Amino acid sequence: MRRNLQPLAFRAVSSVLLALTLCLAGGREAAAQQSAPPADAQLDVQALFTSTCGWCHSDGGRAAGKGPQLMNSARTDDFMRNRIKTGKEGAMPAFGETFNDAQIDSIVKYIRSLKPDQG
Numbered sequence: 001m002r003r004n005l006q007p008l009a010f011r012a013v014s015s016v017l018l019a020l021t022l023c024l025a026g027g028r029e030a031a032a033q034q035s036a037p038p039a040d041a042q043l044d045v046q047a048l049f050t051s052t053c054g055w056c057h058s059d060g061g062r063a064a065g066k067g068p069q070l071m072n073s074a075r076t077d078d079f080m081r082n083r084i085k086t087g088k089e090g091a092m093p094a095f096g097e098t099f100n101d102a103q104i105d106s107i108v109k110y111i112r113s114l115k116p117d118q119g
Contacts, residue, residue, distance in 0.1 A: 043103060045110040052095065053107070061114050067092060071114035080108045 050060060056067035063069050073080070084104050087094030099107070 043106055045106045048103070049107060049110055052098075056092070059117065061111055062117060070111045071116070073111065077108050077112070080111060081105070084108070 046060065049057075053067075054060060056065050057063075057070050058065035061070035063071075075083075081101075081104050083092065084099070084107060085094060085096035095104070
């Protein structure tokens with residue numbers, strides 16, 4: 001009779017392990033969705049810039065900090081898109097894995113819209 005119980009026990013343990021694996025995988029997917037940048041329609045580019053780029057590009061990009069001033073940059077939009085995506089070794093991290101193309105375009109448009117603070 002013991003022989004009949006072993007396959008049953010194996011199936012039960014296998015089922016529990018499969019269920020746990022699926023739960024953990026679903027939890028990781030939900031966490032990834034929660035930590036992903038907001039959809040473009042909801043994107044607050046200024047807040048995004050401040051929280052990611054503002055550490056090095058001071059005053060929202062209007063002044064030099066650890067990184068250069070971005071307001072009135074002579075760099076082309078394509079150059080800026082590429083620099084945001086790939087970074088610069090030793091100077092700027094790459095954000096190509098963090099932001100999609102539409103979000104990077106929004107950041108470039110934000111940089112182009114910068115005007116001196118009136119405050």
